[in-house]
Amino acid sequence: MAGGGDELKLLGMWASPFVMRVKLALSFKGLSYEYIEEDLGNKSDLLLSSNPISKKVPVLIHNGKPICESQMIVQYIDEAFNATGPALLPTDPYDRAMARFWAAFIDDKFLASWIQAGRGKTEAEKAEGLKQTFAAIVTLEAAFKECSKGKPFFGGDSVGYLDVALGALVAWMRTAEVRHGIRLFDATRSPLLEAWVERFGELDAAKAVMPDINRLVEHAKIREAQVVAAAASS
Numbered sequence: 001m002a003g004g005g006d007e008l009k010l011l012g013m014w015a016s017p018f019v020m021r022v023k024l025a026l027s028f029k030g031l032s033y034e035y036i037e038e039d040l041g042n043k044s045d046l047l048l049s050s051n052p053i054s055k056k057v058p059v060l061i062h063n064g065k066p067i068c069e070s071q072m073i074v075q076y077i078d079e080a081f082n083a084t085g086p087a088l089l090p091t092d093p094y095d096r097a098m099a100r101f102w103a104a105f106i107d108d109k110f111l112a113s114w115i116q117a118g119r120g121k122t123e124a125e126k127a128e129g130l131k132q133t134f135a136a137i138v139t140l141e142a143a144f145k146e147c148s149k150g151k152p153f154f155g156g157d158s159v160g161y162l163d164v165a166l167g168a169l170v171a172w173m174r175t176a177e178v179r180h181g182i183r184l185f186d187a188t189r190s191p192l193l194e195a196w197v198e199r200f201g202e203l204d205a206a207k208a209v210m211p212d213i214n215r216l217v218e219h220a221k222i223r224e225a226q227v228v229a230a231a232a233s234s
């Protein structure tokens with residue numbers, strides 16, 4: 001599959017931004033793999049046995065050995081296939097630490113507040129979530145400036161670990177724009193990220209794995225209705 005006798009299987013769900021990270025990393029590295037779509041309402045035995053801790057996708061199975069958690073998987077791909085395609089993590093230890101730090105920030109601050117903006121229990125909670133999301137974007141704008149060192153990507157001249165971590169959310173950002181008219185990266189708040197998001201979306205390796213936005217919009221509507229119904233019945 002991946003070449004050199006390696007067998008790679010990815011357990012995923014098409015709309016998941018976490019799965020998208022792994023697809024992007026494999027795509028940028030030029031690695032081939034078998035993709036297995038999971039029904040998260042009826043998880044396969046392979047998923048349950050491969051990720052007994054959280055039972056979530058993505059799971060990458062390399063020669064029979066499962067790796068879980070999107071960020072760990074992308075790091076693993078970069079290390080296990082360091083001779084294939086571009087390096088994703090920087091080589092300098094300090095820059096590597098910074099890339100990992102900002103990737104954690106993307107999940108713990110930016111994504112967490114964005115989820116609150118969409119799924120908060122009250123309007124006030126949602127508004128607070130959106131406020132925190134915009135604050136996180138301003139911080140990420142500064143991180144882009146620091147990591148890219150004036151070049152087009154977080155990784156410099158070519159995409160790196162943070163481009164993958166944040167790039168996986170691009171399709172969902174476009175979906176939010178279509179559904180709610182909210183443009184997260186814009187010229188006033190984050191001009192560098194606004195330019196980055198366009199540049200990233202134009203990459204062939206990214207286009208190859210990005211989900212269709214209309215399909216994502218429909219999926220998001222259904223998910224939202226399910227969340228509302230679950231909240232009403234609890």
Ligand SMILES: N[C@@H](CCC(=O)N[C@@H](CS)C(=O)NCC(=O)O)C(=O)O
Nearest residue numbers: 016017018040056057058069070071
């Ligand atoms: N921190 C995990 C999050 C993965 C995650 O939340 N996956 C969702 C799909 S987007 C999932 O598998 N949900 C099924 C469940 O919670 O049972 C990662 O980065 O891989």
